[in-house]
Amino acid sequence: MSSEHPHPSHDWPAPTAVAPIEATVTVPGSKSLTNRYLVLAALADDTSRLTRPLRSRDTTLMCSALQSLGTTITTSDDDTEWIVEPAPLQGPAQIDCGLAGTVMRFLPPVAALAEGTVSFDGDEGARRRPMAPVLQALRTIGVDVDGDGLPFRLTGAGRVAGGNVHLDASGSSQFVSALLLAGARYDDGITVIHDGKQVPSLPHIAMTVEVLRDAGVLVDDSDVNRWRVEPSPIRSLEVDVEPDLSNAAAFLAAAVVTGGRVTVPGWPSATSQAGDKLREILGVFGAEVTLDRHGLTVVGPERITAVDLDLHEASELTPVVAAIAAFADGPSYFRGVAHIRGHETDRLAALATELNRLGGDVTETPDGLIIRPQRMHGDVFRTYADHRMVMTAAVIGLRVAGVAVQDAGTVAKTLPEFTTLWARMIGA
Numbered sequence: 001m002s003s004e005h006p007h008p009s010h011d012w013p014a015p016t017a018v019a020p021i022e023a024t025v026t027v028p029g030s031k032s033l034t035n036r037y038l039v040l041a042a043l044a045d046d047t048s049r050l051t052r053p054l055r056s057r058d059t060t061l062m063c064s065a066l067q068s069l070g071t072t073i074t075t076s077d078d079d080t081e082w083i084v085e086p087a088p089l090q091g092p093a094q095i096d097c098g099l100a101g102t103v104m105r106f107l108p109p110v111a112a113l114a115e116g117t118v119s120f121d122g123d124e125g126a127r128r129r130p131m132a133p134v135l136q137a138l139r140t141i142g143v144d145v146d147g148d149g150l151p152f153r154l155t156g157a158g159r160v161a162g163g164n165v166h167l168d169a170s171g172s173s174q175f176v177s178a179l180l181l182a183g184a185r186y187d188d189g190i191t192v193i194h195d196g197k198q199v200p201s202l203p204h205i206a207m208t209v210e211v212l213r214d215a216g217v218l219v220d221d222s223d224v225n226r227w228r229v230e231p232s233p234i235r236s237l238e239v240d241v242e243p244d245l246s247n248a249a250a251f252l253a254a255a256v257v258t259g260g261r262v263t264v265p266g267w268p269s270a271t272s273q274a275g276d277k278l279r280e281i282l283g284v285f286g287a288e289v290t291l292d293r294h295g296l297t298v299v300g301p302e303r304i305t306a307v308d309l310d311l312h313e314a315s316e317l318t319p320v321v322a323a324i325a326a327f328a329d330g331p332s333y334f335r336g337v338a339h340i341r342g343h344e345t346d347r348l349a350a351l352a353t354e355l356n357r358l359g360g361d362v363t364e365t366p367d368g369l370i371i372r373p374q375r376m377h378g379d380v381f382r383t384y385a386d387h388r389m390v391m392t393a394a395v396i397g398l399r400v401a402g403v404a405v406q407d408a409g410t411v412a413k414t415l416p417e418f419t420t421l422w423a424r425m426i427g428a
């Protein structure tokens with residue numbers, strides 16, 4: 001479906017740092033929160049207001065999809081306020097998921113509540129991302145879905161019975177979040193039971209539970225691998241979207257790899273965002289990390305300490321964290337992230353291939369990477385339609401001259417302003 005190129009393709013020479021980076025970088029709103037709020041606002045019983053949401057490809061696709069199902073979304077002239085007016089969900093509709101996990105996983109359980117047929121498709125890469133557990137779970141509660149991955153068609157009957165579903169969420173926490181987000185609107189609510197290996201990215205499920213509770217929905221998450229959402233109305237939202245802490249990773253990494261100092265203002269003192277784990281992770285690399293009323297400040301160490309980290313809780317940080325490890329004082333080991341082979345691209349393969357092309361020494365393991373720092377040189381850096389590969393290349397480029405980042409525009413998936421913010425940070 002998304003045959004058109006989602007953004008102008010351009011190559012970007014990653015700038016090198018001539019001195020330690022000293023900067024304050026304001027990061028736009030969280031993708032994970034913006035797309036959860038949009039879904040809940042579309043299912044709510046009254047009008048919601050989102051302040052400072054993220055404007056990016058993933059959130060624009062979410063807006064378009066919800067609009068095609070009948071929701072009205074109006075934005076202020078400066079785009080900092082979005083008003084979401086729910087309406088009965090209605091097919092027929094065609095939903096373009098792009099490459100957004102949150103759109104392709106969160107919307108089928110919502111579309112199941114619509115009357116009519118809803119077709120789903122996305123980028124070529126999206127057709128390779130796992131979807132089956134969520135679609136099979138919907139089938140077990142009576143929803144008519146004709147496939148196990150993109151493209152597929154779902155025919156809603158205007159209501160969903162709900163009840164108990166068993167699924168294997170070891171491939172993505174989003175399978176669980178998806179069913180919980182819509183479950184309050186099912187006749188019997190929903191109980192999701194995970195059977196399988198460890199669920200990755202658990203903070204993202206905690207975030208889902210938190211936003212549901214903020215909307216007045218009763219959720220029981222007291223047992224491991226079982227979540228219960230009671231049937232109930234969803235209260236409208238008045239929310240100020242937190243900055244995207246995972247998107248802050250590259251800017252903070254710039255302080256670490258150049259021995260500089262970077263502050264990200266507005267860092268929440270309590271948050272369910274997985275990106276908050278950066279405070280701990282960057283500390284393990286030897287950085288000084290301070291959270292105070294100015295925001296989060298990271299001061300890079302003289303020598304970067306090699307690390308041995310299980311990243312399963314914050315797996316989306318792996319690409320940028322790998323870039324830091326490429327400059328450490330010894331080999332680093334990353335574990336617990338087998339499932340990121342099913343992210344925007346096979347991230348373990350992509351990181352190993354691209355860092356090795358620059359002269360790195362990176363080995364893939366079944367569930368992670370081993371990174372042995374080497375002197376690297378400039379070359380092409382391919383990004384595989386993965387926004388975080390652009391961010392990884394930018395961090396490497398600070399210390400390696402001549403890194404030519406292919407298709408840097410793909411960063412617009414979550415941060416269209418990335419190269420502008422990056423240039424400003426270096427020039428600050």
Ligand SMILES: O=C(O)C1=C[C@@H](OP(=O)(O)O)[C@@H](O)[C@H](O)C1
Nearest residue numbers: 032172173174200201204315316
């Ligand atoms: O629910 C969410 O907003 C997300 C959940 C995680 O997915 P996985 O569980 O597939 O890693 C994360 O990596 C992704 O960037 C966003």
Ligand SMILES: C=C(OP(=O)(O)O)C(=O)O
Nearest residue numbers: 099100101102316343344
């Ligand atoms: C895995 C990611 O995205 P998605 O929401 O598309 O799964 C990511 O942003 O790193």
